[in-house]
Amino acid sequence: MKRISLFFTILCMMGFASIPSANADCTRESLKGTIDKFFTALEAHDPSQLPLASDVKYTENGIEKSVGEGLWKTAGKVLLRRDLLDTQVCSTHSNVVIEEPFDPETIGPPGMSLPGMEPRELPEEGTLRPIMYGVRLKVVNDRISEIEAIIAREHEFAFTVESQLATKDQDWESILPPEERSSRLAMIAAADDYFDMFAAEPVVHTPFASPCDRWENGLQTTKSGMSTLEGEDGQAAAMQDHDCTPKGLVISNHGPRRFLVDVEAGVVVAFVHFAGSLPDFHVFKMRNGKVELINAVIGSGCPSIGWPIEPVCKQ
Secondary structure: OHHHHHHHHHHHHHHHHOOOOOOOOOOHHHHHHHHHHHHHHHHOOOHHHOOEEEEEEEEEOOEEEOEOEHHHHOOOOEEEEEEEEEOOOOEEEEEEEEEEEOOHHHOOOOOOOOOOOOOOOOOOOOOEEEEEEEEEEEEEOOEEEEEEEEEEOOOOOOOOHHHHHOOOOOOOOOOOOHHHOOOHHHHHHHHHHHHHOOOOOOOOOOOEEEEEEEEEOOEEOOOOOOEEEEOOOOOEEEOOOOOOOOOOOOOOOOOOOEEEEEOOOOEEEEEEEEOOOEEEEEEEEEEOOEEEEEEEEEOOOOOOOOOOOOOHHHO
């Protein structure tokens, strides 16, 4: 049954690959400009500065809100930003560290933690501090029609924002030479297979470079001896140095995935409802057909990701 489903998924993806962008004038420059405007408006707490569609939809950690609510009221200065530009579907994704005043009401109860990690000391209320943030924008006819935000604060899984800031020199945005790029379909397949590798003995394999390193909510989880969460079999997997495979950690319920791809920069992002409970995006940097870097942000628990899951060809 899984092979049949995979066959039809591949056919669907192949059909999608030939469909041009709905916006013929959607370019890297125009998308970058939209992102710039978005963060200017976000810091100003003023969504009226943006060209929004009349039916724009906005979510934070899977919960639908009115544009102007949630982080729109508290966002500060951007400290780190990496943009993915998908001109084929006229959408973007930004992986960001942003400032926000601390409010104990926004962090909720502690979520999942890694074995051996001490609870974070919380700042005083009102203290300006960095948080993890990711946002997907969809542009239709030069207007933003979808805004999907995932936010991680102090009580989220493995929250180590200082370590994320320490990766500021990583290059996620430079255009790759054509000979080092992978196809859109190959990049989606690599990201998709990654989540099916959360098994004792995976039947699929993402092509990882050596070395390959991964950060989850800022914490580097490709260090020898680091133990992950217990899987569905009650066992924890030990991580190895510079090895991105999740093999050995058994978590099967990630649900369908949605993807955006920046072929020129070699970056693909997957949006998932991780373990059926957490809003999550994983960004993969690929070169010469292999994944070199992974950066994930995992938000607070929610009953659903808040967006309809569609076949890849309908993105």
